[in-house]
Amino acid sequence: MKIGIAGVGGIGSNVALNLVRSGVMALKLVDFDRVESGNLNRQFYFVDQIGLYKVEALQINLSRINPEARLETQVQRIDAQNCADLFSDCDLIVEGFDRQVDKKMLIETFANKKDVVSACGIAGFDLAGIRSRRIGNSCIVGDFTTDCHQAPLFSHKVTTVANYMSEFILAQSLKGTKSHKIE
Helix, strand or coil: CCCCECCCHHHHHHHHHHHHCEEEEEEEECCCCCHHHHHHCCCCCCCCCCEEEHHHHHHHHHHCCCCCCCCCCCCCCCCCHHHHHHHHCCEEEEEEECHHHHHHHHHHHHHHHHHHEEEECEECCCCCCEEEEEEEEEEEEECCCCCCCCECCHHHHHHHHHHHHHHHHHHHHHHHCCCCCEE
């Protein structure tokens, strides 16, 4: 199973980390952004990677965990015109965008076509309200209320949401298999 990750910031980089450590062997990482110092408190990057494209830095980091993982990277902004083509070879897509309009676009692009796991409400520090909802072929995880424009982003909450998302992906990936290694 090949997992596409649309945006490799706080959600995308931490989901990728979880998946590679869980035996997922094929990821497609797509993002246009570079690592900044403000990312280091919640994203899977390091200070010596500031200035690198996030997909390139993440590929390095994930390869250190499992050098046999097949990590395809693409430095590109995802939009309504290229979204379907970028992830046409993926079985499931992780939404890791910051903007609501981009989240909506990705979910609508793959409605009734591919499973999508998305985040909604990852800001603040309270973990008690985190839950998941299944809507069609999408699974949405978060507290559904606390937007990053309302509260700061903290590592423990971002990674908890990423962990819930990873649980959904692994459950989908392991259906019908006996191995923990997901090809």
